[in-house]
Amino acid sequence: MRNSRSDVVAAALLVLGEHGLEGCSMRRVAAELGVQPGALYHHVPNKQTLLALMADEIVADVGRTSGRGVGRNVDGVSAGAQVAAAGDLCRALRSAMLRVRDGADVVATAAAFRLGASRVEAELADLVGPSGARTLLLYTFGHAQSTQTRLQAQLFGALVGESEASESPGAAGASGGAGAVGESAATLDASFDEGLAIIIRGLR
The missing domain is CATH 1.10.10.60 (Homeodomain-like)
Structure with a gap:
């Protein structure tokens, strides 16, 4: 066939x-x-x-169900709601990348190859403008890449004092998902949300 x-x-x-x-x-x-x-x-x-x-x-479903179609000048949609939707889009993007081994590297590298904006970047631009979209994307890519590197290092026992955590029952998917190393992954998720909140406050 x-x-x-x-x-x-x-x-x-x-x-x-x-x-x-x-x-x-x-x-x-x-x-x-x-x-x-x-x-x-x-x-x-x-x-x-x-x-x-x-x-x-990898990002096929990101933005398909929430925030999609909300434009910068849509009547009845507050600026605050649009910025919040952009934050949700970034969280969904990060989650999608972390579900796949080296997914953040693949998506970030592909974005660098393209001459034009990706679909997700275009949707973010509808919500917060081109500059805001680019800032959010670069932050999301960078944090996701750092997260995957750290989770993979934990899985292989490369981080001193964290080999036991990498051997926990949920560690099998550490090469892909952010939920793979229990509390360590939760801490990384919280770190992402904190940084995202700072950017969103600036955009508002």
């Missing part, structure tokens, strides 16, 4: 979960599909494009 572009993206995400971003090569994606690497280029012209498609899949 001939593979589709969506099959290639799905295989790439499986490889990402198994090997992380550094090990997510076109050769491994092709092996996952049982084809030669050259066959992938019928669907994606290069790895950068594949990375962008993976990023789109």
